[in-house]
Amino acid sequence: MISISVNGSVHELDVEPDMPLLWALRDVIGLTGTKFGCGKSLCGACTVHLDGRPVRSCILPVAAATGKRITTIEGIDSPAAKAVREAWLALDVVQCGYCQSGQIMAAAALLTADRDPSDADIDAAMAGNICRCATYVRIRKAIKQAARSLAGGA
Amino acid sequence: MAGSNIVNESRRRFLKHGIGAGAGLTLGVYLPVATAQRAAAGPGKAGGEVIASSDFSPNAFVRIAGDGSVTVIVKHIEFGQGTYTGLPTLVAEELDAAWEQVRVEAAPADASRYNNLFWGSSQGTGGSTALANSYQQLRQAGATARQMLVAAAAQAWGIPAAQITVRQGVIEHADSKRRGGFGEFAALAATLPVPEDVELKTPDRFVYIGKPLPRKDSPEKTDGSAIYTQDIKLPGMLTALVAHPPRFGASVRSFDAARAKAIRGVADVVAIPSGVAVLAQDFWSAKKGRDALTVEWDEGEAFKRGTDEIMAQYRELARRPGTVARHDGDANSALASAHTSLAADYEFPYLAHAAMEPMNCVVKVNAESCEIWNGAQLQTGDQYAVATLLGLPPEQVKINTLFAGGSFGRRANPQSDYVVEAVSVAQAIDGRVPVKLVWTREDDTRAGYYRPMYFHRLQAGLDNQGKLVAWQHRIVGQSIIAGTPFESALVKDGIDATSVEGASNLPYAIPNVAVDLHSPTNPVPVQWWRSVGSTHTAFSIETFIDQLAAAADRDPVEFRREMLSEHPRHLGVMNLAADKAGWGKPMTPGRARGIAVHESFNSFVAQVAEITRGDGGSFTVDRIICAVDCGVAVNPDVIRAQMEGGIGYGLSAALAGTITLKDGIVEQGNFDSYPVLRINQMPAVEVHIVESDAPPTGVGEPGTPVVAPAVANALAAATGSRYYRLPLEIGSSGRPPA
Ligand code: FES
Ligand code: FES
Numbered sequence: 001m002i003s004i005s006v007n008g009s010v011h012e013l014d015v016e017p018d019m020p021l022l023w024a025l026r027d028v029i030g031l032t033g034t035k036f037g038c039g040k041s042l043c044g045a046c047t048v049h050l051d052g053r054p055v056r057s058c059i060l061p062v063a064a065a066t067g068k069r070i071t072t073i074e075g076i077d078s079p080a081a082k083a084v085r086e087a088w089l090a091l092d093v094v095q096c097g098y099c100q101s102g103q104i105m106a107a108a109a110l111l112t113a114d115r116d117p118s119d120a121d122i123d124a125a126m127a128g129n130i131c132r133c134a135t136y137v138r139i140r141k142a143i144k145q146a147a148r149s150l151a152g153g154a
Numbered sequence: 155m156a157g158s159n160i161v162n163e164s165r166r167r168f169l170k171h172g173i174g175a176g177a178g179l180t181l182g183v184y185l186p187v188a189t190a191q192r193a194a195a196g197p198g199k200a201g202g203e204v205i206a207s208s209d210f211s212p213n214a215f216v217r218i219a220g221d222g223s224v225t226v227i228v229k230h231i232e233f234g235q236g237t238y239t240g241l242p243t244l245v246a247e248e249l250d251a252a253w254e255q256v257r258v259e260a261a262p263a264d265a266s267r268y269n270n271l272f273w274g275s276s277q278g279t280g281g282s283t284a285l286a287n288s289y290q291q292l293r294q295a296g297a298t299a300r301q302m303l304v305a306a307a308a309q310a311w312g313i314p315a316a317q318i319t320v321r322q323g324v325i326e327h328a329d330s331k332r333r334g335g336f337g338e339f340a341a342l343a344a345t346l347p348v349p350e351d352v353e354l355k356t357p358d359r360f361v362y363i364g365k366p367l368p369r370k371d372s373p374e375k376t377d378g379s380a381i382y383t384q385d386i387k388l389p390g391m392l393t394a395l396v397a398h399p400p401r402f403g404a405s406v407r408s409f410d411a412a413r414a415k416a417i418r419g420v421a422d423v424v425a426i427p428s429g430v431a432v433l434a435q436d437f438w439s440a441k442k443g444r445d446a447l448t449v450e451w452d453e454g455e456a457f458k459r460g461t462d463e464i465m466a467q468y469r470e471l472a473r474r475p476g477t478v479a480r481h482d483g484d485a486n487s488a489l490a491s492a493h494t495s496l497a498a499d500y501e502f503p504y505l506a507h508a509a510m511e512p513m514n515c516v517v518k519v520n521a522e523s524c525e526i527w528n529g530a531q532l533q534t535g536d537q538y539a540v541a542t543l544l545g546l547p548p549e550q551v552k553i554n555t556l557f558a559g560g561s562f563g564r565r566a567n568p569q570s571d572y573v574v575e576a577v578s579v580a581q582a583i584d585g586r587v588p589v590k591l592v593w594t595r596e597d598d599t600r601a602g603y604y605r606p607m608y609f610h611r612l613q614a615g616l617d618n619q620g621k622l623v624a625w626q627h628r629i630v631g632q633s634i635i636a637g638t639p640f641e642s643a644l645v646k647d648g649i650d651a652t653s654v655e656g657a658s659n660l661p662y663a664i665p666n667v668a669v670d671l672h673s674p675t676n677p678v679p680v681q682w683w684r685s686v687g688s689t690h691t692a693f694s695i696e697t698f699i700d701q702l703a704a705a706a707d708r709d710p711v712e713f714r715r716e717m718l719s720e721h722p723r724h725l726g727v728m729n730l731a732a733d734k735a736g737w738g739k740p741m742t743p744g745r746a747r748g749i750a751v752h753e754s755f756n757s758f759v760a761q762v763a764e765i766t767r768g769d770g771g772s773f774t775v776d777r778i779i780c781a782v783d784c785g786v787a788v789n790p791d792v793i794r795a796q797m798e799g800g801i802g803y804g805l806s807a808a809l810a811g812t813i814t815l816k817d818g819i820v821e822q823g824n825f826d827s828y829p830v831l832r833i834n835q836m837p838a839v840e841v842h843i844v845e846s847d848a849p850p851t852g853v854g855e856p857g858t859p860v861v862a863p864a865v866a867n868a869l870a871a872a873t874g875s876r877y878y879r880l881p882l883e884i885g886s887s888g889r890p891p892a
Pocket of ligand 1: 036039040041042043044045046047
């Protein structure tokens, strides 16, 4: 049995230790908001937070996540995440939406670490997250809008 | 509206069963296909692209419940392009509903009610037709529902209907100060006869059309709750991964499942026509099982050539005339006698769609029926393909259309390839349990159904005034349509319309024009890819025109303008983009602009690309100024989003997209070998929408084909070299003009 803590709840999983966290979340626990896009840490669709830091769950063995705080799109409610989500809604960033859980997790992590990212900071932090619908223009805009709302204490 | 025929489905039910508590109004609108086409197709050519025609087609689109909610049943898939927002807007507009009370539901697969009005009797999404074919149909559905609600209120209040107003979901009689919501009158409305005639709003009365209403699908796509095929889990379901042959045309000779079956979680290993399927409790176990599988392939029929050889063959073919697609005047003689003549060869690679959600499909099969969960793009085609495989009547194939994580054409597979594969797996285990077929990224990239490779040869002649007098365009590449159910409709006189679109309808006024086509065959499966033929024709035409302008010593915008006087919508977008970009104003050294204009799917797009040359062979695309004319702009924000996304998608291919084969093996797999555009490569995008009262046309595709030629023209302006090959490689600018 492997024990992991996801969004504040502890789950005992009867899986092989090499199963990537992504599949433990999706196929075993049933949290499907975290997406599969490449399985090789190349696209960011599977981004979750491990102790607050963004990681690619598709290459992280579930055994390596024990004892850590795992947060997924379903459970994230930090001020940065709320600001990001609000900006995402205000600007209608999404298109097909499939990459967006990962984008939002990456953006929330960025704004937690850096409350006032420049364009270059945004590009650097978000370049690992592919969006095939190319919603990048709005992602940039929404991150800035979220940064402004965080700065305003909103 | 003459010729319409509307049936009140809830009344029909009421007559049969009586109304239970909470019953509401459901309207089925029976709209003659031909009328709708005329109404919606407008002056463009969409109405002429109809595949078949049938007389009356029932469509049920609106449901109003006792709680006041308005559910719009959307017959088109939502995969990012905004159908779940745009189509409900049309209903809400004529119904005068409040946007907040509108919900969206996917229509079932049923072409008798939910056919694409531009496609005759087939249900499906593609060719940027979703909003265009629904424009009259859904407004009429909304207006009809409104009129019935008003009639119900008039009856309940004992006043003439003409004194009632409806605004934002509130039905009101000002004189008596009575008001009520839709829910209060839904049950009564459901018992009333359907009006023969409803009046649609004139544009000056629009409250939603033309306004940026928020997307209906944003909330669930920002909290992880939106459900895609990948997220479906049914009781007892197994996940299947399939080992596909490494080469197109190969098949399974034998396989050894012992090691795969020893993997924990693996439940079964079965051969299917397209490979060997490993079924397991979850993806990871299935993946490990597949990795442990040994398969011997029969490569007797396998395709073992490479893309270099294919291109060499195409180049050779281009030396001979092909089948004529357009013939004005005498291009040959005009070329021979031209004052100056230019020629150029262009090469385009295979492209994978690489939708963010790799292909997948969930199926449940039993003796009498089959149920499918899929981001279905061609519901009717999928129903027939599955029905044929299972020996069922097509209507026994139930399809639940889900959100798709992109498609760009891939989920509209004419052979229903991955759907049939999923059903084959379920069939191979006798329908014992539901099956979720999942492709990995590598499976998806290597499965074929690419945008075909193409070779173009262009020749043109200028007279001594620098005017274009001759144009010869030869296109060589596989037909997407040949051998598919669409062949009879889209291949005419040996010309696959999708191979020459954009070229055969060249808008420039040139007295002598010849366009011809070779459609060689090979076993690499090909398919439509966002903006289809225009992905290549826009590039060769718009870069060659630029080169000709330079040869004539003319400004590229001026040069085009002169030849577009008969095409006001091309002119309109080109002038607007040029104006907004400050065309002609000097730029700082190392920076340059390029322009391109193109019509596709009855929409007109012009783009100005601004680039900066970097060190060595590098360059950046800084900004795209885009002008679009897509008729009535139903939702300007969705149009902007589609231009932004279409530009990113086109730029991705222009900068890096290429699928190559070596000895028949696809050399790309994941995003490391098939790189796609990332945020750091995304230019700023500025979108300007031409005001228009023409019927709305599509926006999903038309933004895509224009960006590559605009960027290539900017690069040419910066470097002095011309670019004849995609993806663009600065420093190696392709073959010089032939
Ligand atoms: S699925 Fe993990 S990075 Fe792509
Ligand atoms: S919204 Fe479709 S991949 Fe990002």
